[in-house]
Amino acid sequence: EVQLVESGGGLVQPGGSLRLSCAASGFTFSDYWMHWVRQAPGKGLVWVSRIKSDGSSITYADSVKGRFTISRDNAKNTVYVQMSSLRVEDTAVYYCARGGRWELRPNWYFDFWGRGTLVTVSS
Amino acid sequence: EIVLTQSPGTLSLSPGERATLSCRASQSVSSSFLAWYQQKPGQAPRLLIYGASSRATGIPDRFSGSGSGTDFTLTISRLEPEDFAVYYCQQYGSSLSTFGPGTKVDIK
Numbered sequence A: 001e002v003q004l005v006e007s008g009g010g011l012v013q014p015g016g017s018l019r020l021s022c023a024a025s026g027f028t029f030s031d032y033w034m035h036w037v038r039q040a041p042g043k044g045l046v047w048v049s050r051i052k053s054d055g056s057s058i059t060y061a062d063s064v065k066g067r068f069t070i071s072r073d074n075a076k077n078t079v080y081v082q083m084s085s086l087r088v089e090d091t092a093v094y095y096c097a098r099g100g101r102w103e104l105r106p107n108w109y110f111d112f113w114g115r116g117t118l119v120t121v122s123s
Numbered sequence B: 001e002i003v004l005t006q007s008p009g010t011l012s013l014s015p016g017e018r019a020t021l022s023c024r025a026s027q028s029v030s031s032s033f034l035a036w037y038q039q040k041p042g043q044a045p046r047l048l049i050y051g052a053s054s055r056a057t058g059i060p061d062r063f064s065g066s067g068s069g070t071d072f073t074l075t076i077s078r079l080e081p082e083d084f085a086v087y088y089c090q091q092y093g094s095s096l097s098t099f100g101p102g103t104k105v106d107i108k
Helices: none
Strands: A003-007 A010-012 A018-025 A032-039 A045-051 A058-060 A068-073 A078-083 A092-101 A117-121 B004-007 B010-013 B019-025 B034-039 B046-050 B063-068 B071-076 B086-091 B103-107
Touching: A003 A092, A018 A032, A018 A092, A018 A117, A032 A078, A045 A068, A045 A078, A045 A092, A058 A068, B004 B086, B010 B019, B019 B034, B019 B086, B019 B103, B034 B063, B046 B063, B071 B086
Parallel strands: A010 A117, B010 B103
Antiparallel strands: A003 A018, A018 A078, A032 A045, A032 A092, A045 A058, A068 A078, A092 A117, B004 B019, B019 B071, B034 B046, B034 B086, B063 B071, B086 B103
């Protein structure tokens, strides 16, 4: 059974940093693109970042470029996002989601999602 | 960036009725790379449809998707109580993926 479990969310002050983790199981993690998608309270879904199966290709949404860093450890079946210079508008539930296999295009549908972790940026 | 618009914003229907949700793209979505998700309060989104019309694993056949180019439709043939939720479309045909703002299907 495919499982994605996020952790690391919490309350942080504006300008602060936080690292989120997403532990994967039930599939060959090193074969898949992984993504982060966020959802502000009461709002819709917004794609944040993606990383290729071997970490060789990374892309960010303009809203987080230069502030967020995505990475993965295939030995630990975990994908991370390091968030810095956090803003109030970064407040959201952050989901990790599985994309396509490495040989497919970078953009794909998301067939499995974690339950999300809430990040609150507030003073 | 491809902008997706969903209509209506809210759809009020009774169990057993047919629901028709629309997703319109600001430019053509290549190869019908369009997906639909269902999200219930406090839960993660669940993939329903990919490739505009293919049902994901385990999705009941009352859910169907259609369309191409810039106009796509999700149809729920007969609403079950568990179908009342928010539905999002996503395009993955361009270099960056985008979601629509969602359609809420609530009980009339």
